[in-house]
Amino acid sequence: MFSILASLLLGNTAAAGSAVLEGVHDALRFAPELAAALCLWSAVTELLERSGVGADLARLLRPPLLRLFPRGAADPGTLAALSENLSANMLGLGNAATPAGIRAARGLARLQARSELNTLVVLNTASVQLLPTTAASLRASLGSAAPFDITPAVWVSSILSLLAGLVLIRLLNRAPS
Amino acid sequence: MRVLGQLTVPLLILAAALGAAVKGVDIFDAMSAGAKKGLLILWGILPSLLVVFPAIRLLRASGLPELLGAALRPVFALLGVPEETGLLMLLRPLSGSGALAAATELMQRHGPDSLIGRTAAVMLGSSETSFYVIAVYFTAAGIRDDGRALPAALCADLVCFLASAWICRVLWG
Structure with a gap:
């Protein structure tokens, strides 16, 4: 709607009609290739999950979680939900991460750990994926030579933004409201 | 490095399959369940693609991006962020499928390896x-x-965009 207004205002209406159709055409033409890449990576991720990689990762994540969530981690159920949430996020399993995250959020609410709930939310708004499967799938379906070569760059960017988010929420949690 | 990049995908699949075989996982069952999830993801984002692709085409045809781009060019140049990614950065915190469609459009127009x-x-x-x-x-x-999570999350997003532009410029610029 905004686009149509802009094209009217700027007097480029002639191109508008064909642009819409071309856009729809592009999206449909692209869908099968995207489906191929998404299915492949979802299948590999499912294999990893069923092989117990998620559980191994969850064990590895305990020490940092104890530091970030001292009150939440004291409760076994909440700690399990926290580590499941983080490990699912790292494997790119959004479907598994959200339910675990919600259990963790309810646990923290029950413990009245308000500032730790804020930390959990910020942790989940910053992506901490080990393999950027969705972005790589998009690149693969558009003919990239090496779709996963962005992985180190994604790590650097994720870690920097995660640190920024955690430092900020720590400061904000201390500030009087 | 290039060879390694090309080997990543086959090696990952091989490692995942071997690991699953060792653990006695039903590989066919797991992979078909995963593929089904992949199709569901596509089904979820296809409507957004169908709206965002034409909307971006329309917006570009209108000439507005050139105007805005020219006005904001100094800001983007100062931050070292490509001005073409403006729409993606705007959509990212608001809509997952919208951002995905905007990123796809950028990769399609400029090439995934650009x-x-x-x-x-x-x-x-x-x-x-x-x-x-x-x-x-x-x-x-x-x-x-209590209004604390949102500013922290949005600042983290901003850091993410600046860091992404910076590291890509360093590695591939």
């Missing part, structure tokens, strides 16, 4: 739909948001 295409992919892969996550978690916990 600097802009890579920057778009890294931005997409290293951030989340912050507004959605905040809404879901606070609603689920039944606690009112």
Whole structure:
């Protein structure tokens, strides 16, 4: 709607009609290739999950979680939900991460750990994926030579933004409201 | 490095399959369940692609991006962020599928292996739909948001975009 207004205002209406159709055409033409890449990576991720990689990762994540969530981690159920949430996020399993995250959020609410709930939310708004499967799938379906070569760059960017988010929420949690 | 990049995908699949075989997982069953999830993801984002692709084409045909781009060029240049990624950065915290469609459009137009295409992919892969996550978690916990998570999350997103543009420029610029 905004686009149509802009094209009217700027007097480029002639191109508008064909642009819409071309856009729809592009999206449909692209869908099968995207489906191929998404299915492949979802299948590999499912294999990893069923092989117990998620559980191994969850064990590895305990020490940092104890530091970030001292009150939440004291409760076994909440700690399990926290580590499941983080490990699912790292494997790119959004479907598994959200339910675990919600259990963790309810646990923290029950413990009245308000500032730790804020930390959990910020942790989940910053992506901490080990393999950027969705972005790589998009690149693969558009003919990239090496779709996963962005992985180190994604790590650097994720870690920097995660640190920024955690430092900020720590400061904000201390500030009087 | 290039050979390694080309080997990543086959090696990953091989490692995942071997690991699953050792653990006695039903490989066929797991992979077909995963593929089904992949199709569901596509089904979920296809409507957005069908709206965002034409909307971006329309917006470009209108000439507005050139005007805005020219006005904001000094800001983007100062931050070292490609101005083409403006729409992606704007959509990212608000709509997951909208951002995915915008990133796809950028990669398609400039090429997935171009600097802009890579920057778009890294931005997409290293951030989340912050507004959605905040809404879901606070609603689920039944606690009112005290207004601290959102500024922290949005600042983290900004850092993510700047860092993505910077690291891509360093690695592939």
